Amino acid sequence: MSKDFSIVGKSVIREDGFEKITGRAKFADDYKFDGMLFSVMLRVPATHAKINSVDFSAIQNNPSVASIITSQDIPGAKKIGMIKNDQPVFCDEKIVTPGDVLAMIVGEDETELRKLLTKIKVDYTSLPTLTDPKKSLDPDALLIHPEFGSNLIVHHPLRKGNVEKGFAESDEILERVYTTQTIEHAYIEPEAVIAIPLEDGALKVIGSIQNPFTVRRIVASVLNLPNEKVQVVQAQLGGSFGGKDDTMCMLSARAAVAALKLNRSVKIRYTRDESILESYKRHPYILKYKVGFSKIGKINAMKIDLLADGGAYCSMSPFVTWRSVVQATGPYEIENVQTDVRAVYTNNPYTGAMRGFGSPQPIFAQETLMDEIALHIGVTPDEIRRRNGLKLGSVTATGQTLKEHDVNLIPVLNKAVSFTNFAEKWKENKKNQTGLKEYSFDQPIFKDEQFISSEKLIKKGIGLAVSFRGCSLGAEGLDQSSCYISVQPDGKVVMLSGLAENGQGLRMTLLMAAAEELGVTADKIIFLENDTSKIEDSGPTVASRGTIMGAAAAKNAAELLRKQLEKVAREVSKLDETDFISFRENLVFSRKKGMIAKFDDVIKAAFENKVELSAIGRYKSPDVSWDEHTGQGDAYFTYVYGCQVAEVSVNTGTGEVYLNKITAVHDPGTVINRLGAIGQVYGGVTQGAGYGILEEVTNEDGMIRELNFDQYLIPTAKDIDEIKPLFLEGNEKYGAWGAKSLGEPTLELGAAAIANAVCNALGKRFYNLPLNLEEVLLGRKLRPQDLKRGSL
């Protein structure tokens, strides 16, 4: 695509970079206010318990305690939630997971308050626990929330064609079961929020908040205030990845209750342990796939059954699993599909939105399954995908015909395959495959010489995975966004978006879209602080919708404004009707006369002529459709496509997987800020690698074992040798110049590609994530209780 852009597609330094790199940027915990108090949480070391009584008498008169806050202090809603109000702000009757908070104490000295927590006497009775999601729907299962009558959070069915007929017509059938693990967002900044009482009973909230409008809605409901009395401001956000949503609503609500009661500013900040204990996680899935295919590998039928552990609260489970039902077959055209996705309650830590959002789990299953099919029929992994992959005009599992955009699945696959010389390496590695060293108690794994030259133990593997991903919210929610833009008399432009920055660089992307359309340089535009009181709700920054929805609104705003300015320029320069005006890099051109004015001069003239110098741009998503009973419909208005290739070295003695290179080919539509886009790939690939080989939150009867970074390991600078981002910018009619999505696709493919690469090295297939040492070497996970077994 050759478009003549002056700024779009270039690498531009982010507008908040200076503040951040000098340490001046203010994150939530960097704010301090006069008379500010701290609030700390009371919990009990139990997973599921009935609270009989809480005795505060030991601390009640302590001078360090300004107030004790319980659910009695809540003026409005006592339970909150993203979709279903099932999560108590304070659990005074019962806790259903260890992160649950009973009450808070507020005072000036946070350290002292934490000590005083231990003096509060809580009388509770431990209840039986339900931690295995497979048992959640048993008829005799205990109910996490008895008022709902069932542990089922949601069930999404999908029916296309007739799977039984499809299986009957198949030459071969494979049935497989996969599991994926719980993981933590692990944003480096733990949660923090300050609630500040204003005049007239209003309130301001500043915090590490991903979605200010959601926080406003929830805080207002808990305080029983109208929305406009709650102002929510986002501090610099130290990473979120979908994780600072529900938890931040909860913390904001708690801080707000205390602030209004005491009429003082109240800060809550979590330690890392508390953050991991209470915040939601990525859903672990159990995935059952049955696939029927012909001798040449054409897939006739796929039957899929996915079970997601939602943990103790509903959170975003219905939406997360909805994306799974749409994408569970992978990017393949299959005539007969039957999918059932269920999310259930357990006493485990609750699970919700996380970058990827219900896609990394099925991709791991379905993409390793594709490799198995390739092996069965004797073709390379890229070839099996070519034979089944979605193309222009293909019909997806939801019955949607793909049209009106470049369906770039096969092009991204081909680009990745030829760039990495995939097929040849894959065949070569397969020839050299060896299994793991045999492992027994009386024989050491290593012989002495192997310690000296461990090269012999290292085997190379290469593997790939592909995906399609629906952009933005799709049929899961209302989809629109706004952007305000105005020019000051001196020619400086200010803008404000209803979409929040999450740290990824969204503001810069929106700013560049506005600059391009308005014909000014980026340094002319100032981005105003995100504030719920100043712009319309544009929905959350989730679902990789920031660019596709936000940049489109920014471009529309700039276009409205530019049209106004065009009129002025035309008049001032006395151009005739047929002349064409363009704005570029702070200058204004006429086709006939060349440069006619500076941008600033046009602004001055406009100002003097009382021309309106502001505009609000909007973008609303094209129509989508969904039938809940059949799972059929045009689920998303457009899709993006990606292919990642992992090259690994596996130590056959220890089971260690080393990542030599990951090549990531993505079609995000038009790239706006190249520097930011490449950063999304590096970051997403690295998170995907963590998911593939390192990370896991485990729990013992609901109690999380990995509460800090000494136990919960995320990738460091040393874990991946090389990452190669490549873009294939397809045409798209929606969004700003066809700019679509990138953030999430980069993360979702890694685990599957790595698992396929490890299989290529060892000839052994893996069905459970993560592929850590134990999984690779022993085929199961070692847990502390394994060690206890002898002594109990």
Place this chain on the structure above:
Amino acid sequence: MEIKFVLNGKEVAADISPSIRLLDLLREKFELTGTKEGCGVGECGACTVLMNGKAVNSCLVLAAQVNNSEILTIEGITNGEELHPLQKNFLLNGAVQCGFCSPGMVLSSYALLEENPNPTDEEIKDAIAGNLCRCTGYKQIIDAVKQTAKELKVEVKV
């Protein structure tokens, strides 16, 4: 207790309780909030500062230990409004996303270049292996450090 030390090139004194951490002293007493807390147990590196030229986790150092020493924080790296070459290259290379790890990353890299002006890729990775970043995937950070080393070398030659 009373302590004296050099903070970002200036002599300072403070009256502290012996149990507070250097991290709290910097953030609360001196309001140098560029130093961040990500874990409190020495694993994430967000709290990295230089103590007598060496990168340390300020969450693991007691304030009392800095008596008579020299401490450099991110605020001391910047010269007024002028960025240090490392900072400039972090921006140019896209090494900053959310920015929460960035001050610590800059200080770890600064300590490395002071000690080893000519680091290999492996040495750079080793130097920042104790600094966790969840956003960037580290590649652009490594590039920024490499580029800085190259530029500083050229300057020395001239």
